[in-house]
Amino acid sequence: MRKFRNSLLLLVLAAVCLPQTATQLVTPEIRRVGDKLACKCGVCNNTVATCQMLECHYSLPARQKIATLQQQGRSDDTILASFVKESGISALSSPPAEGFNILGYLMPIIGIVAGLGAILLFLKKSKQYRIPATVPPLDNEMLARYKERIDKDMAKLE
Amino acid sequence: MENLGALALILAFCLSIYAIAGSIIGKWKNKPFLVLSAERAVYSIWFLVATAVGILIHALVTGDFRLSYVAQNTNHAMPWYYKVAAWWGGQAGSLMLWAFVLSTYSAVVVYQNRRKFREMMPYVVTVLMVVQAFFLMLIAFVISPFNVLMQGKGIVDVGDGRGLNPLLQYWTMIIHPPILYMGYVGFVVPFAFAMASLITKQPGDDWIFTTRRWAIVTWFFQTTGVLLGAGWAYAVLGWGGYWGWDAVENASLLPWLTSTSFLHSVLMQEKKGMMKVWNMVLVSATFFLCIFGTTLTRTGLVSSVHAFAQSPIGVYFFTFLAVGIAATVYLILDRLDYLKSESHMESVISRESSFLFNNLILLASCFSILWGTLFPVISEAVTGEKISVDGPFFNRVNIPIGLFLLFLTGVGPLIAWRRSSIESLKKAFFWPVAVSLALVAGLMISGMRHPYALMSFGLCLFVTATVFGEFFKGAKAIRAKNGMNFIAATVELTHRNTRRYGGYLVHMGVVAMFIGFTGAAFNLDSTVEAAKGDSFKLGRYELKVRDISDSENADYVSRKAAIDIFVGEKQIDTLYPERRFYKASQQGTSEVAIRRQLNEDLYLNFAGANDPKKAVVQAYVFPLVSWIWIGFWILFAGTIVCLTPSKIRMQYARTEVVGIARNYAEIQK
Numbered sequence: 001m002r003k004f005r006n007s008l009l010l011l012v013l014a015a016v017c018l019p020q021t022a023t024q025l026v027t028p029e030i031r032r033v034g035d036k037l038a039c040k041c042g043v044c045n046n047t048v049a050t051c052q053m054l055e056c057h058y059s060l061p062a063r064q065k066i067a068t069l070q071q072q073g074r075s076d077d078t079i080l081a082s083f084v085k086e087s088g089i090s091a092l093s094s095p096p097a098e099g100f101n102i103l104g105y106l107m108p109i110i111g112i113v114a115g116l117g118a119i120l121l122f123l124k125k126s127k128q129y130r131i132p133a134t135v136p137p138l139d140n141e142m143l144a145r146y147k148e149r150i151d152k153d154m155a156k157l158e
Numbered sequence: 159m160e161n162l163g164a165l166a167l168i169l170a171f172c173l174s175i176y177a178i179a180g181s182i183i184g185k186w187k188n189k190p191f192l193v194l195s196a197e198r199a200v201y202s203i204w205f206l207v208a209t210a211v212g213i214l215i216h217a218l219v220t221g222d223f224r225l226s227y228v229a230q231n232t233n234h235a236m237p238w239y240y241k242v243a244a245w246w247g248g249q250a251g252s253l254m255l256w257a258f259v260l261s262t263y264s265a266v267v268v269y270q271n272r273r274k275f276r277e278m279m280p281y282v283v284t285v286l287m288v289v290q291a292f293f294l295m296l297i298a299f300v301i302s303p304f305n306v307l308m309q310g311k312g313i314v315d316v317g318d319g320r321g322l323n324p325l326l327q328y329w330t331m332i333i334h335p336p337i338l339y340m341g342y343v344g345f346v347v348p349f350a351f352a353m354a355s356l357i358t359k360q361p362g363d364d365w366i367f368t369t370r371r372w373a374i375v376t377w378f379f380q381t382t383g384v385l386l387g388a389g390w391a392y393a394v395l396g397w398g399g400y401w402g403w404d405a406v407e408n409a410s411l412l413p414w415l416t417s418t419s420f421l422h423s424v425l426m427q428e429k430k431g432m433m434k435v436w437n438m439v440l441v442s443a444t445f446f447l448c449i450f451g452t453t454l455t456r457t458g459l460v461s462s463v464h465a466f467a468q469s470p471i472g473v474y475f476f477t478f479l480a481v482g483i484a485a486t487v488y489l490i491l492d493r494l495d496y497l498k499s500e501s502h503m504e505s506v507i508s509r510e511s512s513f514l515f516n517n518l519i520l521l522a523s524c525f526s527i528l529w530g531t532l533f534p535v536i537s538e539a540v541t542g543e544k545i546s547v548d549g550p551f552f553n554r555v556n557i558p559i560g561l562f563l564l565f566l567t568g569v570g571p572l573i574a575w576r577r578s579s580i581e582s583l584k585k586a587f588f589w590p591v592a593v594s595l596a597l598v599a600g601l602m603i604s605g606m607r608h609p610y611a612l613m614s615f616g617l618c619l620f621v622t623a624t625v626f627g628e629f630f631k632g633a634k635a636i637r638a639k640n641g642m643n644f645i646a647a648t649v650e651l652t653h654r655n656t657r658r659y660g661g662y663l664v665h666m667g668v669v670a671m672f673i674g675f676t677g678a679a680f681n682l683d684s685t686v687e688a689a690k691g692d693s694f695k696l697g698r699y700e701l702k703v704r705d706i707s708d709s710e711n712a713d714y715v716s717r718k719a720a721i722d723i724f725v726g727e728k729q730i731d732t733l734y735p736e737r738r739f740y741k742a743s744q745q746g747t748s749e750v751a752i753r754r755q756l757n758e759d760l761y762l763n764f765a766g767a768n769d770p771k772k773a774v775v776q777a778y779v780f781p782l783v784s785w786i787w788i789g790f791w792i793l794f795a796g797t798i799v800c801l802t803p804s805k806i807r808m809q810y811a812r813t814e815v816v817g818i819a820r821n822y823a824e825i826q827k
Contacts, residue, residue: 038546045404045548090534090544094551100541104533108526108555115518122514126503 033066033076034059037083038093047093160225160304163213167302170206170261171294173199177287181280193280200268200283203290204261211258214251214303218244224315227251227303233321233742235713240327246335247322249456249471250303255336256452257293259343264290267347275364281354289346292478300471321742324714330390338383338410342448344376345417349445352438353486356493366427366437371801373441377421378797380414385790396748396763398683398778400786403552408531409451415524416444419517426513429575431500435490436517438497442486447524449479454531505577512570519563526555561613564672567665568621571628590623614676618669625662625669632659653805660799667793670785677758677782685765689772697779699760700724704732706773714738716749719764719773723753735764735775759783 034049041058044051048066051059062083069079083091095101177199184192214227218241223229231244231251246252264286271279297303307314348369355365387407388400401407420440426433453475490497503510530547537545572586598616606612633647642650652659686694693702705720718736722729733751740747753760763776 035550038548040546045402046399047548047550050399050549088544090546093546093548095537095545095547101537101545104529104537104545104547104551107529107533108522111525111529112518112522115522119514119518123503123506123511 027067029070030063030066033070033079034063036076036080036093037062037066037091040087040090159213159217159222160306163210163217164298164302164304166206166210166213167294167298167304170203170210170257171291171298173203173206174287174291174294177203178284178291181283181287185280193283196280196283196287197268197272200261200264200287203287203294204265207254207258207261207294210304211245211254214254215242215245218242221319222315223317223319224306224313225303226305226307229307229316229319231319231322233319235742236321236327239332240322243326243332244322246339247326248303250297250301250305252335252339253293253297253301253471254303255339256343257290257297259336259339260286260290260293260346263343263347267350271368275354275368277358278351278354278360278364281357282350285350285353286346292474296471296474300474318742321740324738324740324743324745324747325394328390328394330386330393334383334386334390337379337386341376341378341380341383342413342451344372344379345413345441345444345448347372347376348420348441352441353489356438356489356496359493359496363427363431363434366424370424373417373421373424374797374800377414377417378794380410380417381793382790384410384414385786389787392783393750393752394747396750396765396776398681398750398761398763398776398780400783403530403549405531406451406455408527408552409447409454412524412528413444413447413451415520415527416440416447419520419524420444422513422520423517426510430510432502432510434497434499435494438490440517442483442490446479446483446486449475449482453479507573507578507580507583509570509573509575512566512573516563516566516570519559519566523556523559523563526559527552530555557610560672560675561610561617564614564617564621564669567668568617568624571624571662586627590620590627593623594620608679611676611679614672618672618676621665621669625666628662629659650805652799653802656799656802656804660796660802663796663799664793665796667789667791667796670789670792672789674782674784674786674789677780677785680781682779683777685774685776687768687772687774689769694777696760696777698725699777699779701762701775701777703773703775706767706771713742714740717764717767717773719762719775721751721762721775723760731760733760733762735762737764737766754784756784756788757781 031049035047037048039046039048039051039056039059039062041051041056044056046059048059048062065083066079069082074082080092089095095104097105177196180192180196180199184190184194184196216222217225217228218232219238221228221232221234221241227248227250228244231247232241236244244251246255264283267282267286268279271282275282307316348365351365351369354360384407387410391402392398392400417440420437423433423440424437427437453472456471456475505511530552533547534545537543568590572583572590574582578586594616597619598612601612601615629648629651632651633644636642636650637644637647640647640650682697684694684696686692688694688703690703690706693700695701700723702722702724703719704722706717707720708715708717710716716736716738718734721733721735723731723733731753733753735751736749738747738749739745748763748765750764751762758779758781761778761780763778765774765776767773
């Protein structure tokens with residue numbers, strides 16, 4: 001009897017949980033705005049448009065809100081602003097390129113430029129070691145050493 | 159039993175301290191017996207950690223619910239293999255996995271080198287044991303997996319546990335963490351040899367030659383671990399993606415990028431005696447990024463789906479990182495005189511130069527990912543305002559970087575070591591460039607307009623052409639000389655220099671993966687709420703819901719849809735997406751149904767049901783995604799070839815400056 005009661009309880013619980021998922025329809029209009037908004041469910045790193053986590057407590061109501069505001073004729077910027085007003089700047093999927101946040105976008109470029117600069121410096125430094133086009137003739141000892149090395153390498157290849 | 163397990167860990171910790179002291183004092187005071195004793199302590203540590211692991215697994219499988227760790231991560235309903243996998247399902251167990259893998263590697267290193275590198279080995283053991291002691295300290299004293307549940311002064315058996323997170327109950331999750339850890343932990347070994355080489359002021363490159371295989375094997379484990387995680391996300395999470403730029407995913411990619419960079423740049427050291435400092439930096443960076451990845455998962459510094467609950471161990475990790483990095487930087491700076499290059503770049507148009515750019519691009523990618531991952535924390539600290547840095551940021555930065563890297567993958571084999579003439583470049587580049595441009599033109603004519611996709615497909619063919627060109631030219635020469643048929647000549651060619659041609663195969667694996675990544679530009683999706691008998695269209699498919707049924711077993715209750723797939727009038731398949739609700743953990747999961755094809759995957763997710771007679775179905779078409787997994791198998795084959803000894807022992811004819819150039823260089827100095 002107890003087992004039956006537990007099973008029944010679980011079934012009821014599951015029946016309540018399974019339908020929890022609201023319809024996850026994403027129209028192109030919702031996707032356009034949702035792509036600019038971060039899903040703040042805390043477990044995924046997607047946007048409101050791309051989050052497909054089951055029963056996501058953030059992206060599903062957010063999509064609903066976008067749809068409602070669009071039906072009211074609000075522009076994309078107004079919709080985004082309403083999310084920012086509600087949840088702060090972290091509502092956006094990427095921070096706006098202003099103030100300190102501009103560093104977020106610049107640093108990867110600075111990193112690449114600095115790396116390129118380092119390579120160019122390295123190449124410039126290496127230039128002084130370049131072998132001249134015309135070189136003095138080899139002495140016999142050097143020549144013998146070269147030949148010995150070539151013979152050794154050729155023997156290995158055979 | 160739990161007392162025995164805890165005692166084994168404490169003893170192992172003590173022995174690791176002994177091994178450190180024995181190695182240093184033995185070397186310092188010239189007492190070989192102490193050094194040998196320290197090495198034997200390494201074997202004992204493995205035995206003790208293995209004992210503790212055995213006790214924990216026994217507790218997990220038999221359901222000893224007096225242990226807090228067992229109660230949190232298993233329950234009676236779980237199959238035995240998931241109970242074993244629960245070993246790394248929680249914080250303490252996963253740290254124990256770290257300690258166990260490291261103790262195994264350490265024992266192998268000590269055994270392999272019992273008669274070699276006697277100068278370096280005490281320091282190799284010291285570095286290995288410092289890392290070992292750190293992890294053993296955490297699991298022996300800070301968050302032991304052998305803690306029992308207490309009520310008042312009595313031990314409590316809770317009868318059943320919460321069970322492993324249902325999302326983790328999938329076959330790749332059984333092997334993903336151990337393989338990833340084998341990759342992460344494995345890089346401790348090249349790092350230990352590198353540090354030992356610096357400490358003992360080794361004049362040569364012994365550490366490079368010794369750890370070459372370690373580096374390749376551990377890199378392969380890292381790659382496999384990352385891809386298994388991607389495969390799991392694709393097949394389990396129900397959102398159809400394989401990469402979400404999650405903080406912990408990023409953390410796993412960072413050491414992979416630096417280790418890939420190391421595997422390339424180490425060739426410069428082997429071949430030309432160049433980049434010695436750089437290789438030290440790369441191997442150290444890889445090791446510390448591995449620790450950093452582990453830190454991110456455990457400190458709650460950034461929010462992540464992978465993160466364990468916040469715990470007090472963050473401070474230990476940050477201290478370890480700070481001290482370790484400081485010591486390494488000091489050591490490298492102090493030994494700069496021993497790391498001077500033996501030769502110099504002779505031309506900008508050379509293989510060496512392409513390696514430099516390869517390193518730059520890999521590190522730029524690493525830096526941008528690290529920056530993007532940490533920027534929310536930095537920004538919040540500076541401005542006091544929280545921000546989000548999500549997928550779009552990472553894609554914007556890393557797609558161009560990835561494409562340039564793909565370009566370099568094709569360019570590298572076409573440029574000679576030392577220098578290439580413009581004429582030879584024209585000759586080498588003509589056909590690969592011509593066929594890739596022809597492909598891009600063809601794709602544009604057929605209507606494709608996505609710029610990154612066009613570039614990616616063009617570059618994929620460019621790299622393929624260069625790699626096939628390399629095999630073709632080599633095999634043709636062997637066939638001309640030995641009269642073999644072409645396939646035998648190709649095998650012979652590969653066997654003669656397995657690292658080079660295995661490396662080309664690895665590049666082909668990367669090309670296949672890029673084809674798969676590029677397919678994402680053409681994804682289709684649709685979400686519908688459909689009742690039995692309803693149908694809807696997605697791309698060329700028509701999907702008809704034939705049935706929706708409920709079922710139950712001891713572990714979960716489920717609702718499943720049977721969806722017939724039609725192309726035109728013809729039914730080609732039936733897929734069964736399912737929604738489950740796990741009783742013990744009270745969590746819902748989705749069992750997605752995937753029809754995998756080479757050209758595209760049809761992916762169905764039972765997202766939910768607002769009405770018992772209807773199903774909310776998310777349907778996706780993912781073009782070319784299977785090529786990612788095919789790419790892995792090509793990469794796997796390439797790695798095996800790389801690890802196979804060459805038929806001809808390639809003693810790198812380091813382009814040592816033996817004659818005129820040396821004289822000239824000396825004059826220049």
